[in-house]
Amino acid sequence: xxxxxxxxxxxxxxxxxxxxxxxxxxxxxxxxxxxxxxxxxxxxxxxxxxxxxxxxxxxxxxxxxxxxxxxxxxxxxxxxxxxxxxxxxxxxxxxxxxxxxxxxxxxxxxxxxxxxxxxxxxxxxxxxxxxxxxxxxxxxxxxxxxxxxxxxxxxxxxxxxxxxxxxxxxxxxxxxxxxxxxxxxxxxxxxxxxxxxxxxxxxxxxxxxxxxxxxxxxxxxxxxxxxxxxxxxxxxxxxxxxxxxxxxxxxxxxxxxxxxxxxxxxxxxxxxxxxxxxxxxxxxxxxxxxxxxxxxxxxxxxxxxxxxx
Ligand code: CP
Ligand code: NVA
Numbered sequence: 120x121x122x123x124x125x126x127x128x129x130x131x132x133x134x135x136x137x138x139x140x141x142x143x144x145x146x147x148x149x150x151x152x153x154x155x156x157x158x159x160x161x162x163x164x165x166x167x168x169x170x171x172x173x174x175x176x177x178x179x180x181x182x183x184x185x186x187x188x189x190x191x192x193x194x195x196x197x198x199x200x201x202x203x204x205x206x207x208x209x210x211x212x213x214x215x216x217x218x219x220x221x222x223x224x225x226x227x228x229x230x231x232x233x234x235x236x237x238x239x240x241x242x243x244x245x246x247x248x249x250x251x252x253x254x255x256x257x258x259x260x261x262x263x264x265x266x267x268x269x270x271x272x273x274x275x276x277x278x279x280x281x282x283x284x285x286x287x288x289x290x291x292x293x294x295x296x297x298x299x300x301x302x303x304x305x306x307x308x309x310x311x312x313x314x315x316x317x318x319x320x321x322x323x324x325x326x327x328x329x330x331x332x333x334x335x336x337x338x339x340x341x342x343x344x345x346x347x348x349x350x351x352x353x354x355x356x357x358x359x360x361x362x363x364x365x366x367x368x369x370x371x372x373x374x375x376x377x378x379x380x381x382x383x384x385x386x387x388x389x390x391x392x393x394x395x396x397x398x399x400x401x402x403x404x405x406x407x408x409x410x411x412x413x414x415x416x417x418x419x420x421x422x423x424x425x426x427x428x
Pocket of ligand 1: 174175178179257386
């Protein structure tokens with residue numbers, strides 16, 4: 120079995136294998152409806168337990184459909200309904216029970232340490248469904264969406280991120296190393312990526328480009344990404360942070376500085392960082408992006424269950 124916790128720890132060839140498999144599976148089930156099971160039903164009889172410590176719409180639905188279409192099923196838990204935490208049950212005991220009843224565990228959490236702890240005690244694979252430091256299933260799926268739309272390898276494209284240095288950007292940075300694409304980041308000076316992340320990039324002989332001017336960051340971009348300035352449970356002065364990002368809004372004016380056929384992506388939910396005019400424009404591919412989570416997560420599940428061919 121394999122865990123899926125951070126893109127930076129997964130070999131590039133495995134990430135590519137996941138994308139290739141997702142493409143094949145997506146094409147094959149074109150005529151099937153939502154709940155119909157893929158012909159080979161590779162995860163028949165398997166149970167994926169999902170646990171959310173933070174809100175979710177897309178991750179919850181896409182994992183539900185992903186395991187279902189592979190022939191398995193899911194059960195969704197909220198951590199405040201378990202004994203773990205308030206009832207005093209240890210994480211180790213919880214992990215052992217999850218491993219006894221379930222076949223895989225997807226966790227969205229406030230704590231990266233909690234994912235590491237679960238990993239140590241589980242005997243089934245764990246998938247990171249968003250943590251403070253990364254959102255790997257989202258970003259791998261976004262690479263799929265970009266290649267699907269642009270019909271070329273992401274290594275030949277210029278990707279720009281406009282926004283906060285948050286979990287999604289951390290995973291995008293890891294992806295830029297694994298898939299070797301150009302990554303520009305546009306953000307206010309004090310909101311750049313953390314030093315240890317930049318050091319990791321350097322250690323991997325990669326360069327990313329940081330601009331404190333949104334217009335400069337989007338020049339030549341094939342793809343512009345953004346995300347909420349205030350992430351879930353971001354404990355900051357929200358008003359102040361939002362005002363510091365006022366020059367980093369995706370407007371139709373800003374889009375003009377990018378390539379003509381530049382697309383706009385956003386993992387959702389959105390805040391005020393993108394103008395409605397851009398969000399609902401032809402260049403915006405956010406709905407296709409959201410739905411592709413199902414297809415890529417199916418192949419992530421197969422990777423975790425060692426069934427990727
Ligand atoms: N993009 C994403 O992870 O959405 P949810 O928070 O709704 O799961
Ligand atoms: N950066 C956002 C992503 C939400 C899917 C957050 O952590 O809230």
